[in-house]
Amino acid sequence: MRASTRSIAIATIVVAALGGTATASATNQGDRDDRDSGRAKNVIYLLGDGMGRTHVTAARERFYGPAGKLVMERMPVVGQVSTYAVQPRSGQPGTPDFAPNFVTDSASAATAWASGVKTYNAALGVDAKGKVVPTVMELAKRAGYRTGNVSTAEITDATPAGQMSHALARGCQGPSYSASSCQDTEVTGTELPTTDIRVTPIADQIARNGTADVIFGGGLSRFDAADEKALRNQGYQVLGSPATQTVATRRDLNSAYGPKVFGLFNQGNLTVEKFKIANPSAPQAKEPTLSEMTRKAIGLLDGGKAGRSDGKGFYLQIEGALIDKRSHANDAAQTLQEMKAFDEAVRVAMDFAKRDGNTLVIVTADHECAGFNIIEKGTFTNAEAATPPGNVDSGNTANNSTPSRPGRNQLDPTRSTGIINGAGAGDPRNFGPATFRTPRDPASVKDGSPEASLWLSYLSGNHTGADVPLFAYGPSSERLARSLDNTDLFDVVGQALRVTR
């Protein structure tokens, strides 16, 4: 190629690139205009911790019958979400050092939707290499939105902490720093100085970073007098008292007002609904329900009757945490009641969203817990069996696998001594199913009886890698009507609020 021709060629490439820039710019602008139609003034993001598809189905059948629907199931948009995590020091998907971990914990999952990155189990607000990543709640706060974070767990627990802290290890909750619970040298190589946010106890972060304007949950014993002072200095109304370890009550919640409110209603996790329903005069019954906390949080953030309509909008995360904790325990009765309580919080959010007309509501989960399943009435699971199911087809040996399994699946009477909330309830080693009556069962049918129509069982006491359901309503919700990864939720929410680009 001769020099003059070459110079023209270079100029052509540069001009073409310029044209491309201009075109891309115009397209971006066009996208923005299009997306403005999907802009949400408010986003309410509700998640049932450990809530798999079967948790939803079982709760529907238990409380509304098979032909009924939970509130979340009445939402118009349905999707499903993959939840896998990665190993410590992994790269992101698509990079050469990507190293997946098929089953996530709540910390990695929360970081995925809060910050849009895959990270290792136990990590909060940092990627798998330990780099701090901003959260949607931080971005929303910076952009002028009001923010809220509500959970039935300790507020320092992984799911709420994933929006308002940055920690190498979810166990670094406070009140005290300890190297064992806060450092992770597998990720950082050497221990970080204690001035580093990533090893700062999560309670210390929450009490000082102002990321959430409204904070309701449990975990008062993570906080101390210095935290209370820091909260008050930022203008928080503090319900109860971290300094004296006085838990807040429903009464305190009802009378709360002001732009910033901090209320923790138990020193640890909040109490399961089933106990409060059965013991209405117990001190724990003074704890608010998730739906009461949700209603109050929305009222405080939206302004409601107080007429704070000058606000830009709000971003609120609500967690039904005990679905997971009671699934770990394979306690179906408590799990179902927590599902109902969570669905009632969804009802509160949906009632607001329908009135408001400009609120995106997302209901999903961080992962499935315990391989919860609905088994056919009168049948049993592998956990109750002496041997696995047979796998021999003597009529057509082409159907046999190697090695084939002759014989038949038999119930092992030492592993199944009866229904675990019925006749076998006294045997703690029992693998039997839990049975529950449903609305169409005759009135004489009792929970825990063989006659009850809903038979439930568990695979394990740990999380599984199953995809989780998603339900949505409002602006931008159509973007969720598909198979998603949990990191996609960061993009959808961030763009609905216009806080990411």
Add this chain to the structure above:
Amino acid sequence: MKRTTILVLAAAAAAFGLALAVSLLVTRSDTAPPLADAARTVLPGLSAATGEPVLPALATLRPAAGSVVQAPGPFDGRFVLDNLTFDGRRVAATVRITSDVSGLLELEALAGFYDAKGTLLGTGRYVRPDPARQGHAEPTAPAPGGAGAGEAHRVTIDVPAALRGRAVSAAIGVPVLVNE
């Protein structure tokens, strides 16, 4: 490179700069601060930790010679401490977690050792080995105390060598406890 080439490139660069400037003016969000700046990484007024967790109550307890007592801590509502023993060389106790919990993530115990007058001589620490920082899988071995007994963890803390023979009583408590 020829002079004509340089001229063409210069013109192109100028045009590109102009286009960029126009683009920045019309798309306001391109001038927004970087996303990463939104992360709250500085906490005004917080003094950084200078050591491992303490139990202030250890300094006020005066256990009688030969005895071992429980030192109050922030999580006393979440566990029962029993089978406390002290033989002059080590203190031991069983931490039985009683709160509504799933897997145990972190457990640390702290012991104080006292002389015959009940003066605190020094402390020793137990940090539960971390079987799996990854996730919170349940341990595969049966928990001590058997199924249904709740999570029970035997904790032992040796009297530091320098205090051997002088420590005649002990106190033990739990400054760190985290469940999944």
